[in-house]
Amino acid sequence: GINAIYSSFKRHGDFDDDYGNQTSGSFNSWFARDLDMEKQKELIELKTPEGYFASWNWWGPFYATLIHYFLDAPPEDNVKPVFWFNHYTWLKKYDNNGKGNDLTANIWANYKLNDVFKIRLTFTRSQYARFNNFHLPYEIENSSAHAMFVHYINSFGQDSREGYEDNYNAFLNYNKDINDNLNINGFVGTTYRKVNRNRVRIWMDRENLLNGLIIPDVYRFDNTKKPVAPILFAGRKKVFSLFGKATVGYKKMLFIEATARQDWSSALPESNNGYFYPSLGLTFNFTELDAFENLEQLNFGKFRIGWAQVGSDVTEHLIFPRYPIQSNVPINGYATLLTPSYFVDPNLKPAINSSFETGLDLEFYESRYKLSFTYYYEKRKDEIIFQTVTGATGYSSYLTNGGQSHRSGIEVSLGANVVKTKDFSWNLDVNFTKNKSIIDEVPGEAKEMVAPGGRWWSDGDTWGRITLVHKEGAEWGQLRGYDIKRDENGNPVLTNTGLYVRTDEQVYFGSVLPDFTGGFTSVFDYKNFKLTAHFTFQKGGKFFSGSEVWGYYSGLFEETGLDGNRDAGVEIEGVDAGGNSVSFTGSNAVAADAYFKQFHNNNIAGPFIHDASYLKLRELSLTYDLPKKILGKYLKGASVSLIGTNVWLIAVSKDNYHRWDPSELSQPYGEDGQLPGTRRWGMNFKLSF
Numbered sequence: 001g002i003n004a005i006y007s008s009f010k011r012h013g014d015f016d017d018d019y020g021n022q023t024s025g026s027f028n029s030w031f032a033r034d035l036d037m038e039k040q041k042e043l044i045e046l047k048t049p050e051g052y053f054a055s056w057n058w059w060g061p062f063y064a065t066l067i068h069y070f071l072d073a074p075p076e077d078n079v080k081p082v083f084w085f086n087h088y089t090w091l092k093k094y095d096n097n098g099k100g101n102d103l104t105a106n107i108w109a110n111y112k113l114n115d116v117f118k119i120r121l122t123f124t125r126s127q128y129a130r131f132n133n134f135h136l137p138y139e140i141e142n143s144s145a146h147a148m149f150v151h152y153i154n155s156f157g158q159d160s161r162e163g164y165e166d167n168y169n170a171f172l173n174y175n176k177d178i179n180d181n182l183n184i185n186g187f188v189g190t191t192y193r194k195v196n197r198n199r200v201r202i203w204m205d206r207e208n209l210l211n212g213l214i215i216p217d218v219y220r221f222d223n224t225k226k227p228v229a230p231i232l233f234a235g236r237k238k239v240f241s242l243f244g245k246a247t248v249g250y251k252k253m254l255f256i257e258a259t260a261r262q263d264w265s266s267a268l269p270e271s272n273n274g275y276f277y278p279s280l281g282l283t284f285n286f287t288e289l290d291a292f293e294n295l296e297q298l299n300f301g302k303f304r305i306g307w308a309q310v311g312s313d314v315t316e317h318l319i320f321p322r323y324p325i326q327s328n329v330p331i332n333g334y335a336t337l338l339t340p341s342y343f344v345d346p347n348l349k350p351a352i353n354s355s356f357e358t359g360l361d362l363e364f365y366e367s368r369y370k371l372s373f374t375y376y377y378e379k380r381k382d383e384i385i386f387q388t389v390t391g392a393t394g395y396s397s398y399l400t401n402g403g404q405s406h407r408s409g410i411e412v413s414l415g416a417n418v419v420k421t422k423d424f425s426w427n428l429d430v431n432f433t434k435n436k437s438i439i440d441e442v443p444g445e446a447k448e449m450v451a452p453g454g455r456w457w458s459d460g461d462t463w464g465r466i467t468l469v470h471k472e473g474a475e476w477g478q479l480r481g482y483d484i485k486r487d488e489n490g491n492p493v494l495t496n497t498g499l500y501v502r503t504d505e506q507v508y509f510g511s512v513l514p515d516f517t518g519g520f521t522s523v524f525d526y527k528n529f530k531l532t533a534h535f536t537f538q539k540g541g542k543f544f545s546g547s548e549v550w551g552y553y554s555g556l557f558e559e560t561g562l563d564g565n566r567d568a569g570v571e572i573e574g575v576d577a578g579g580n581s582v583s584f585t586g587s588n589a590v591a592a593d594a595y596f597k598q599f600h601n602n603n604i605a606g607p608f609i610h611d612a613s614y615l616k617l618r619e620l621s622l623t624y625d626l627p628k629k630i631l632g633k634y635l636k637g638a639s640v641s642l643i644g645t646n647v648w649l650i651a652v653s654k655d656n657y658h659r660w661d662p663s664e665l666s667q668p669y670g671e672d673g674q675l676p677g678t679r680r681w682g683m684n685f686k687l688s689f
Contacts, residue, residue, distance in 0.1 A: 001108050008101040014094060015323060017666045018672030019546055022090040029550035029673055030083065032056055044088045048079050053089055053143040055081035077145040085143070095135040103127040118172040127164040133157060136206055138216035146209055153212040156219040157203035163235070166190040186246035197235035204228055218646030229325045237316035238266045253288035257281045265313040268350060275350035281306030281584030288410045288616030291453045300363035311350045314384050319399065342386060343393075345400035354379045370415035377408040387443050402443030403474065425525045432518040437476035447472040453668045458577045466544040468512065468669045475511040479542050479669060493576040498584035501577070509609045512669070521668065528627060534619040536663065541612035543665055546672030549606045553600040557658070558598045570595040607609050611653035612662035620644045637688035645680045
């Protein structure tokens with residue numbers, strides 16, 4: 001047999017889902033609320049008398065004079081865009097394209113040796129190709145205020161990534177009924193997995209003022225002012241595995257299952273590249289007992305319990321030192337070979353995850369009602385992680401085994417055929433999951449480590465706002481930052497000008513992980529129509545909003561307008577440094593500008609931490625099956641469906657007053673100028689022959 005799935009795509013546009021991008025990155029940060037977007041679109045080609053692209057975002061004469069004085073900026077910079085261009089101008093001029101394809105194929109052959117043994121051979125391939133390029137024209141460079149904050153230059157880049165993963169498998173299956181009550185089945189097998197990845201990236205830095213194109217808009221690498229070094233990557237990885245599984249069944253009622261697997265990975269040190277992991281499980285279908293034979297209410301019941309281990313390695317070439325060439329050659333014209341930023345533990349070993357699971361599955365009244373319950377406990381140790389080290393070593397981090405964590409929780413699902421008649425039925429499925437993940441041990445003396453991608457800007461006092469850390473003894477993924485300082489009664493401590501005092505040390509706001517999650521699916525069938533609605537929900541978890549930090553500072557959010565009167569000031573009460581009550585009200589109220597800018601200026605993150613609870617209609621579909629009598633002799637079935645996804649964010653937590661969608665946060669810590677959510681509608685036609 002053989003099957004294959006092939007897909008391809010093309011993309012055009014700028015889709016950087018983060019603060020500062022030239023599309024959505026300014027909307028919740030600095031964008032002027034009084035601008036008419038239709039006018040923005042109409043004025044794509046508008047230029048100033050000096051020939052620069054016009055923008056709503058410029059310094060103006062007063063600030064331009066100051067910037068010219070302090071930064072020695074040329075006079076023409078005061079009529080150029082400061083941070084952002086007209087968004088429509090940018091999308092038209094900045095040519096950013098991508099395309100790619102994916103192929104998944106599977107070929108297999110089975111051969112029956114006799115009634116007991118069977119051979120199965122399989123080959124699978126997962127293959128991808130990605131091609132990206134950009135062209136940034138001279139018109140953008142000419143309109144960029146290089147001495148200030150817009151540093152774009154006439155540049156381009158090409159990025160090509162291709163790769164595949166092949167798996168060669170061989171199985172010898174065994175299945176035999178020892179007698180009427182006892183069955184033994186299982187298999188032994190081997191897998192050879194080969195990963196091959198290649199990448200060629202020749203990519204100019206869009207903001208490197210030392211480079212650019214000699215002849216404008218001639219996009220050739222022999223036309224760059226400074227050489228651009230290609231970044232070449234060739235990833236190779238091989239894993240060889242031996243494994244087996246055995247199941248003993250008694251009277252279709254009791255099943256004992258055991259597995260064992262041994263892997264050898266080329267990505268690990270040659271002296272310690274093998275790892276073994278087994279599993280053991282038991283299943284008891286207790287409704288096969290005679291005592292349940294005549295019980296109409298309960299027609300199926302199964303108890304299960306199991307223990308398993310899983311080993312894991314690392315990506316290819318991670319343990320071997322790499323010396324990349326600096327991509328943008330410096331002004332002296334010499335290529336620089338960069339040394340690795342980390343060193344590897346010579347005793348590095350595979351990570352092991354051990355888990356225990358037990359559960360119960362029940363079906364009632366001819367399987368119209370189903371209940372499943374699972375409890376699990378997992379323990380991870382010897383995680384392969386980067387540990388921060390002192391710069392005196394010549395490196396910034398150390399790849400080693402370290403840390404330990406455990407995870408436990410329950411999963412419950414309930415299915416019900418609520419209504420069932422000749423022409424109409426209503427099926428409802430509900431699932432609920434409650435999980436707790438605890439960091440038991442963190443390597444090093446700090447007893448905490450920054451999670452990958454867990455920093456908002458930097459971790460310093462100048463720009464740092466929030467950091468996602470793994471703290472020993474706490475739940476996974478703690479948000480850490482400065483908050484408003486308060487006395488023992490919860491009153492804010494204020495300065496003599498009525499602004500908040502920041503906490504002396506950074507505090508922990510809680511984990512990004514929710515208390516529980518779940519969903520429910522409702523399906524209505526009426527004759528040839530089917531209406532399906534899928535809802536998801538989450539309770540708890542924390543997230544940080546970077547958009548609110550900028551929006552408060554720039555005055556874009558509704559609350560910064562103080563009901564349309566920014567001059568009225570913000571009234572606030574609290575205590576001073578000595579604990580005495582103080583009040584800033586009436587004519588003594590804090591100026592709105594100073595009040596809303598203080599959070600950015602003083603690095604206070606607390607007001608921008610929100611509860612991530614939500615209820616959402618994630619998918620809605622209506623399907624019509626054409627009557628069989630009109631299909632003819634060649635069609636077995638035909639249907640048409642209307643499908644909507646990400647349909648409706650029904651509810652969020654009360655403190656999430658700007659209604660960020662917690663299910664679509666773009667960063668590990670939350671969001672930062674991210675793109676808004678997208679509702680999609682589509683149609684699906686299906687024919688069966």
